[in-house]
Amino acid sequence: MIVELGHFALILALCLTLAQAFFGLAGAHYRRPHWIAVANRAVAGQFVFTLFSFACLAYAFNQNDFSVLYVAQNSNSALPAFYRFAAVWGAHEGSLLLWLLVLSMWTVAVAAFSNNMPQVMTSRVLGVLGLISVGFALFILMTSSPFERLWPAAVDGRDLNPVLQDPALAIHPPMLYTGYVGFSVPFAFAIAAMLEGKLDSSWARWVRPWTNVAWLFLTVGIALGSWWAYYELGWGGWWFWDSVENASFMPWLMGTALIHSLAVTEKRGLFKSWTLLLSIGAFSLSLLGTFLVRSGVIESVHAFASDPGRGLFILVFLSIAIGGALSLYAWRAPHFKSDAGFALISRESFILMNNVLLLAATGLILIGTLYPVFLDALHLGKISVGPPYFNVAFLIPMLPLVVMLAIGMHAAWKRASFGRLKHQIIAALGIAIVVGVLITTAIYGSHSVLTTLGISAALWVLFSALIEPVQRLRNGHSLPASIIGMSVAHFGLGLFIIGVTTVESYKHETDLSLRPGQSTQLAGYDFKMNSLRNVTGPNYDALEAEVVISRDGKQVTVLHPQKRNYRVQKSAMTEAGIDAGWDRDLFVAMGEPLGDGAWSLRLQYKPLVRFIWLGAIVMALGGLIGACDRRYRQRATATASDAASATVKPA
Amino acid sequence: MRKPPRRKSLLAQSLCGSLLALTLTLFMQFAHAIDTEAVFPDNPELRQRYDYLIHQLRCLQCRSETIADSNATLAADFRRQVRESLAAGKSNEEILKFMTDRYGDYVLYNPPFKPLTWLLWSAPVLLILIGGTCAGIVVVRRSHLPDNDSPDLNPDELDQGAS
Amino acid sequence: MLRYLIPIGLFAALVGFFFVSLHRDKETLPSALIGKTAPAFHLSSVQDPTKQVGTSDFAGHPYVLNIWGSWCIGCREEHAVLLQIAKRNEVPLFGLNWKDERDAAQQWLQQLGNPYTESAFDPEGRAGIDWGAYGAPETFLVDANGTILHKHVAPMTMEIWEREFLPRLRQAGAQRQ
Numbered sequence: 001m002i003v004e005l006g007h008f009a010l011i012l013a014l015c016l017t018l019a020q021a022f023f024g025l026a027g028a029h030y031r032r033p034h035w036i037a038v039a040n041r042a043v044a045g046q047f048v049f050t051l052f053s054f055a056c057l058a059y060a061f062n063q064n065d066f067s068v069l070y071v072a073q074n075s076n077s078a079l080p081a082f083y084r085f086a087a088v089w090g091a092h093e094g095s096l097l098l099w100l101l102v103l104s105m106w107t108v109a110v111a112a113f114s115n116n117m118p119q120v121m122t123s124r125v126l127g128v129l130g131l132i133s134v135g136f137a138l139f140i141l142m143t144s145s146p147f148e149r150l151w152p153a154a155v156d157g158r159d160l161n162p163v164l165q166d167p168a169l170a171i172h173p174p175m176l177y178t179g180y181v182g183f184s185v186p187f188a189f190a191i192a193a194m195l196e197g198k199l200d201s202s203w204a205r206w207v208r209p210w211t212n213v214a215w216l217f218l219t220v221g222i223a224l225g226s227w228w229a230y231y232e233l234g235w236g237g238w239w240f241w242d243s244v245e246n247a248s249f250m251p252w253l254m255g256t257a258l259i260h261s262l263a264v265t266e267k268r269g270l271f272k273s274w275t276l277l278l279s280i281g282a283f284s285l286s287l288l289g290t291f292l293v294r295s296g297v298i299e300s301v302h303a304f305a306s307d308p309g310r311g312l313f314i315l316v317f318l319s320i321a322i323g324g325a326l327s328l329y330a331w332r333a334p335h336f337k338s339d340a341g342f343a344l345i346s347r348e349s350f351i352l353m354n355n356v357l358l359l360a361a362t363g364l365i366l367i368g369t370l371y372p373v374f375l376d377a378l379h380l381g382k383i384s385v386g387p388p389y390f391n392v393a394f395l396i397p398m399l400p401l402v403v404m405l406a407i408g409m410h411a412a413w414k415r416a417s418f419g420r421l422k423h424q425i426i427a428a429l430g431i432a433i434v435v436g437v438l439i440t441t442a443i444y445g446s447h448s449v450l451t452t453l454g455i456s457a458a459l460w461v462l463f464s465a466l467i468e469p470v471q472r473l474r475n476g477h478s479l480p481a482s483i484i485g486m487s488v489a490h491f492g493l494g495l496f497i498i499g500v501t502t503v504e505s506y507k508h509e510t511d512l513s514l515r516p517g518q519s520t521q522l523a524g525y526d527f528k529m530n531s532l533r534n535v536t537g538p539n540y541d542a543l544e545a546e547v548v549i550s551r552d553g554k555q556v557t558v559l560h561p562q563k564r565n566y567r568v569q570k571s572a573m574t575e576a577g578i579d580a581g582w583d584r585d586l587f588v589a590m591g592e593p594l595g596d597g598a599w600s601l602r603l604q605y606k607p608l609v610r611f612i613w614l615g616a617i618v619m620a621l622g623g624l625i626g627a628c629d630r631r632y633r634q635r636a637t638a639t640a641s642d643a644a645s646a647t648v649k650p651a
Numbered sequence: 652m653r654k655p656p657r658r659k660s661l662l663a664q665s666l667c668g669s670l671l672a673l674t675l676t677l678f679m680q681f682a683h684a685i686d687t688e689a690v691f692p693d694n695p696e697l698r699q700r701y702d703y704l705i706h707q708l709r710c711l712q713c714r715s716e717t718i719a720d721s722n723a724t725l726a727a728d729f730r731r732q733v734r735e736s737l738a739a740g741k742s743n744e745e746i747l748k749f750m751t752d753r754y755g756d757y758v759l760y761n762p763p764f765k766p767l768t769w770l771l772w773s774a775p776v777l778l779i780l781i782g783g784t785c786a787g788i789v790v791v792r793r794s795h796l797p798d799n800d801s802p803d804l805n806p807d808e809l810d811q812g813a814s
Numbered sequence: 815m816l817r818y819l820i821p822i823g824l825f826a827a828l829v830g831f832f833f834v835s836l837h838r839d840k841e842t843l844p845s846a847l848i849g850k851t852a853p854a855f856h857l858s859s860v861q862d863p864t865k866q867v868g869t870s871d872f873a874g875h876p877y878v879l880n881i882w883g884s885w886c887i888g889c890r891e892e893h894a895v896l897l898q899i900a901k902r903n904e905v906p907l908f909g910l911n912w913k914d915e916r917d918a919a920q921q922w923l924q925q926l927g928n929p930y931t932e933s934a935f936d937p938e939g940r941a942g943i944d945w946g947a948y949g950a951p952e953t954f955l956v957d958a959n960g961t962i963l964h965k966h967v968a969p970m971t972m973e974i975w976e977r978e979f980l981p982r983l984r985q986a987g988a989q990r991q
Contacts, residue, residue: 235720237720242715277821291832295832308837311836315832318829322825323822323825323826323829326821327822329818329821330818330821330822334818339797340793340797340798340799341795341796341797342790342793344790344791344794348793349790352786352789353786356782356783356786357779359778360775360778363774363778364778367770367774368771368774370828370831371762371770373831373832373835376835377834377835380767381755381756381757381767382843382844383756383759383768384714384757384762385762385771386709388707388760388762389761389762393772393774393775394775396776397778397779415798591722711948711949725939725948728939728942728943732943753846753847753943753944753946754843754946755844755846
């Protein structure tokens with residue numbers, strides 16, 4: 001009964017989003033305040049019903065209602081309560097409902113925090129968000145309903161995929177979706193601006209905080225996914241260039257380019273068509289990612305069960321949404337020109353180069369991910385493109401970007417002369433090179449040029465990011481949140497790069513066999529396997545090893561890696577034992593039993609691996625701080641441009 | 652997730668004794684392992700070539716992993732093939748060709764550099780060149796324009812701050 | 815002016831590819847051995863460990879090689895079809911028992927019936943690698959000269975037999991005459 005109520009609520013939500021879309025867009029077009037008011041009501045209503053629908057599904061999981069097909073496929077009575085809730089988004093249908101819920105939350109947020117915007121603009125934005133909601137609600141109701149019944153009901157469920165039975169499942173998808181879906185807001189703003197026929201600095205000022213917040217959630221979501229893969233998959237890898245990972249990384253790259261382009265549009269009224277294109281692009285890549293993962297076009301370990309029928313629906317939706325946006329762009333963008341100029345060396349030109357490199361990176365990831373699809377569609381054979389390609393290709397635009405960043409972040413608008421900053425930037429470079437060489441030779445004992453280059457460049461960015469805030473504080477100048485945010489974000493990037501370069505250059509791994517009582521050495525640490533014992537979990541049985549790690553005779557830690565067998569799905573999984581530290585991780589994973597009580601173990605030494613996720617969190621923090629800048633919360637003052645828009649006929 | 656094939660022998664089907672015994676029995680029947688240090692312990696050069704080669708071949712059951720990382724049974728078979736070929740004195744190229752002769756280019760984890768993949772491998776540099784040229788044109792054009800402020804800029808935007 | 819049409823142009827091309835690609839089979843690898851000589855092997859028979867069987871047994875006439883295992887669910891699915899095909903006696907079925915255990919394999923044939931003229935026992939999968947096998951079931955059509963004409967991955971059905979194997983078999987037979 002509850003499930004049917006949930007289904008019905010979803011249908012009601014669909015009707016309300018239709019109303020929201022129609023009244024929002026038409027109300028803005030015909031300038032009818034009453035219609036705009038209806039749209040606002042519809043926003044509240046669709047949120048309530050979407051939330052209720054989601055709650056009904058969660059309830060079905062909680063109550064172990066195995067007469068619901070989706071619950072039977074993804075849960076089990078022995079599944080701990082916490083995972084029963086997280087299992088709601090453990091597979092295709094439920095995750096789409098989560099998508100829709102997150103979208104409706106963003107819509108409510110936009111409606112709530114738009115006091116500083118003209119109502120007409122807000123109304124259009126809500127209208128566009130309504131159209132996207134309509135698309136997803138239809139997709140769920142027509143092809144992927146989680147409310148389908150199973151008759152006769154299953155006695156018990158098939159259990160949640162063991163890899164997903166982890167706390168990270170509770171946060172990774174919600175964070176990721178908040179980011180992904182959040183890019184629909186700048187997308188909607190772009191459409192609204194094109195429909196209105198007006199794109200100015202105020203528009204940029206309204207869009208920036210939304211973009212920052214979506215971007216920071218995506219950053220956190222991707223970082224969580226990477227961290228989760230690292231400790232859960234047992235092989236110590238933190239990024240695999242898997243199609244699904246790429247599908248989340250591409251919007252992130254484009255979102256970063258968007259943030260920078262918006263800065264130029266806000267400050268100088270320039271790069272308008274670029275900003276529009278990037279706004280459309282970031283969300284398009286989000287939608288594209290959704291398509292790739294669920295349609296069976298790309299193979300991936302993460303992919304949801306593939307279904308060409310569903311794939312077709314998303315493809316059609318994608319074509320309408322993005323095709324529509326790009327057609328609007330082709331029509332309207334030529335009008336958004338400006339005549340302002342800037343010097344060869346200026347903040348604008350640095351940001352332009354920055355965006356070129358970011359887009360090149362996005363492009364090469366897209367090409368790499370789709371190349372097998374492309375060749376296969378043309379019947380030209382089957383190849384595979386994986387980490388060996390991406391690891392090399394990605395560095396090509398990124399290395400110059402990092403170097404230019406250290407300088408470019410100090411460039412002034414219109415014409416950059418750097419002035420006194422020149423000395424500080426060069427000093428920062430000097431220190432960075434010295435410290436970089438020290439780290440590579442003294443601490444890690446190896447002289448790879450590429451590694452030293454990478455670490456020094458990252459350090460340069462790190463130190464360079466500190467120059468401006470320190471300077472401002474010393475001279476008693478103001479230090480607005482946007483400057484702090486920018487510095488923090490760039491600092492975080494430096495940390496991230498240091499982590500990546502160090503761990504990939506200096507990690508040690510080995511596979512070997514150990515018997516209880518035997519020990520071995522790796523990277524100066526002694527690993528001794530003491531014993532093996534049986535452990536029983538709620539829905540699994542495991543063999544647990546006790547491994548003692550010591551260094552120079554002193555015990556460092558005791559780890560308990562497990563090899564688990566999940567009873568229902570009868571699959572085996574390895575839970576690694578990890579000793580985490582700021583300077584290094586020690587990692588032990590069980591492989592297979594080799595007979596005579598011996599087991600194969602994978603041991604790893606990962607220096608500075610935590611900096612990867614620390615850097616990402618710091619970047620996200622920077623985005624958050626930047627979004628809190630006071631000027632985004634100013635009430636709209638009646639400017640000349642607003643008065644003008646009241647008389648000019650919109651598109 | 653794709654799972655490697657499991658043998659459903661009668662022994663495995665019956666629940667004999669504790670689940671641990673069952674688990675060990677299942678595994679011991681085929682005893683496939685991530686390789687132990689028994690791989691060329693006396694020959695570091697062969698060990699190095701082995702480590703290199705197993706990262707160049709794709710596991711065809713768990714397709715986004717190399718045979719080095721995958722614990723699928725097919726991956727173990729491929730690793731054995733590489734070990735035996737190395738011990739028999741074959742070169743790296745011969746070993747890889749052995750696999751591509753039988754499985755096609757797909758089995759190579761690193762896409763080969765053939766006319767078919769020139770576009771792929773040149774993509775990074777091409778994209779930067781195209782983007783850089785466009786950006787260059789824009790910058791040169793804009794540098795000749797007066798740097799007055801855009802007419803639609805709000806007066807309160809003209810602060811001295813950078814961001 | 816035209817440059818504003820580039821984004822939508824690129825997008826349209828992308829959508830086109832996806833459209834075509836939706837219905838392409840992603841799982842199957844095209845065989846690298848089509849048109850090449852079937853790799854020879856010489857192994858013991860599943861039923862009788864003392865007997866040796868191999869590709870040379872079929873020299874001079876076409877045959878179908880079917881890779882199977884008692885652990886393989888798809889093989890169980892296609893077994894009835896294989897029995898039917900064997901009954902039609904158009905071409906001998908040669909089984910390659912892949913990565914299996916002898917007693918389990920023997921029991922399987924006993925319980926479900928034996929469509930094969932002979933089944934070779936390949937517990938370590940070496941012959942399988944030579945034939946480019948990456949899973950079971952896989953079925954190959956080999957002509958009288960020992961050239962591999964066709965490979966089908968996934969369970970055999972009567973429809974596939976009649977649509978993909980029989981025409982090629984007949985063509986090969988006609989060419990011989």
